[in-house]
Amino acid sequence: MHVTPTLIALALSALTLATPIDPLSLPSDEVAGLIPYAADSSTAAPATNSSLRQRGSYFSSTHRVRYCEHASGRGACVNQDLSDEKCYGFMPAWKNRISSFYVNPWTYCEASKVDRCGGKAFPISAPGQLNFKTAWGGAYNDQIKSVKCVSGRRT
Numbered sequence: 001m002h003v004t005p006t007l008i009a010l011a012l013s014a015l016t017l018a019t020p021i022d023p024l025s026l027p028s029d030e031v032a033g034l035i036p037y038a039a040d041s042s043t044a045a046p047a048t049n050s051s052l053r054q055r056g057s058y059f060s061s062t063h064r065v066r067y068c069e070h071a072s073g074r075g076a077c078v079n080q081d082l083s084d085e086k087c088y089g090f091m092p093a094w095k096n097r098i099s100s101f102y103v104n105p106w107t108y109c110e111a112s113k114v115d116r117c118g119g120k121a122f123p124i125s126a127p128g129q130l131n132f133k134t135a136w137g138g139a140y141n142d143q144i145k146s147v148k149c150v151s152g153r154r155t
Contacts, residue, residue, distance in 0.1 A: 065107075
């Protein structure tokens with residue numbers, strides 16, 4: 001009958017779609033590549049003026065970012081939500097490996113070559129930085145160790 005060949009075809013297609021996972025590969029979307037620092041001294045004090053808080057509510061308190069091992073979004077990539085004005089450090093597998101970084105509209109991030117968002121920062125606004133090899137003379141390519149994002153566009 002036609003049932004047996006159909007079942008075999010379905011089973012084979014299911015097996016071909018299941019790809020093995022390389023345990024030595026870089027983290028993917030299932031594993032976060034950024035971790036927040038416990039004591040973030042670089043975070044600004046919260047606003048106490050209620051009108052400022054109300055205006056700020058138009059912006060998101062989290063920011064979706066995507067960073068990739070190679071330029072133009074190639075290689076291993078991670079999508080991650082970051083809290084507003086919080087410094088994040090990259091996990092060891094990602095430190096000094098990032099060549100492209102993308103942010104959503106109205107998000108501004110600063111990438112640093114130093115842990116805890118210290119030192120001179122590289123500004124990133126939407127849509128992001130396609131290739132760190134060509135930006136700032138390649139000074140930040142495979143050099144980023146931490147990042148902090150805020151709502152709104154900086155000039």
